[in-house]
Amino acid sequence: MFKNLKNDIPAGIVVFFVALPLCLGIALASGAPLFSGLISGIIGGIVVGALSGSKIGVSGPAAGLAAIVLVAIGDLGGFQNFLVAVVLAGIIQILFGVLKAGVIGYFFPSSVIKGMLTGIGII
Known part of the structure; x- marks a missing residue:
């Protein structure tokens, strides 16, 4: 995990700077403070990039969830x-991971997952 850290940190910083406008835009669109967009870019770009060990992974906020977050902030x-x-x-996700409960995902048909993602895309 840490053997490529000297390459992962600069790559994570580049991902952070490239995704920064997207992170700020999603924070603004979802009704969250702009600082939360900055934090999500730092965590998604630099921290996850350094810790994931993936050669091609890019992480950060998802634009499809902006409407859901906006409604959740209002409802909560x-x-x-x-x-x-x-x-x-x-x-709860960490607890499920420790309990090896990921096999529950096999019980959801792929058509249900694709339908959910399509609905988010339409929104």
């Missing part, structure tokens, strides 16, 4: 409550 009563929900979701 504000940005702070939305962040609590995101942290809780992350804890």
Whole structure:
């Protein structure tokens, strides 16, 4: 994981700078503070790039989720409550990973996943 760190850090910084306008635009479109777009770019570009070990991975915020985040911030009563929900979701994902619960994903047909992604694309 750390053997390519000297190459991963500069590549992550480049990904961060390339994705920065997208990160800020998604934060603005989703009703989140612009600083959260900056943080998502740093984590998605530099931190994940350095820790993932992937040769071709690019990570960061997804434009398709901007509308969902906007509605979630409104429904949950504000940005702070939305962040609590995101942290809780992350804890649950880590717990599922530790419990090797990823096999649950095999029970969802690929047509359901494709339909969900198509719906997000249409939004």
